[in-house]
Amino acid sequence: MPVRAVSRGELAPGILRGGLALVALLTMAAGDASNGRAIIANRQLSACLLCHTGPFPDPHLQGNLAPSLAGAGSRLTEAALRQRLIAPDPDSIMPSYAATAGLHRVGKQWAGKPVLTPQQIDDVVAFLVTLRAP
Numbered sequence: 001m002p003v004r005a006v007s008r009g010e011l012a013p014g015i016l017r018g019g020l021a022l023v024a025l026l027t028m029a030a031g032d033a034s035n036g037r038a039i040i041a042n043r044q045l046s047a048c049l050l051c052h053t054g055p056f057p058d059p060h061l062q063g064n065l066a067p068s069l070a071g072a073g074s075r076l077t078e079a080a081l082r083q084r085l086i087a088p089d090p091d092s093i094m095p096s097y098a099a100t101a102g103l104h105r106v107g108k109q110w111a112g113k114p115v116l117t118p119q120q121i122d123d124v125v126a127f128l129v130t131l132r133a134p
């Protein structure tokens with residue numbers, strides 16, 4: 001069977017059908033850290049700062065339900081950070097940003113589609129790895 005290179009755009013939909021483990025393996029590409037920072041800071045898009053604090057403006061508008069994201073890149077590997085976003089502990093209040101099934105109490109606006117695209121997840125991970133402990 002001939003082998004040809006495929007772009008990530010071609011791969012992504014098939015990967016999503018194929019399962020989250022494959023997403024985790026195959027989207028290990030460099031993301032855009034500055035876009036990742038913007039995604040986290042955008043409460044409407046990601047809601048990260050409803051629960052987390054971190055090195056962002058307006059600390060009084062950040063949540064205290066979850067550990068600070070400051071230093072997350074020193075505490076967790078890139079793979080572990082990605083895992084948190086794709087498949088958090090099912091007992092955690094932290095939502096999956098990739099899953100579309102097996103979820104509980106999904107808001108109407110998120111039903112049937114992932115909260116973030118694979119590229120956006122790459123970008124968020126690329127930013128989180130830069131958050132080093134002082």
Ligand code: HEC
Nearest residue numbers: 046047048051065066067072075084089092093094095124
């Ligand atoms: C509804 C609340 C909630 C939202 C929204 C949320 N998280 Fe979390 N997150 C948590 C909680 C609680 C934990 C603590 C561990 C656990 O419960 O899994 C956590 C853990 C983490 C960790 C591991 C921190 C550590 O030091 O161990 C990372 C990294 C993380 N979240 C990133 C994010 C990012 C990035 C977003 C947005 C894309 C986000 N979280 C959105 C609640 C949330």
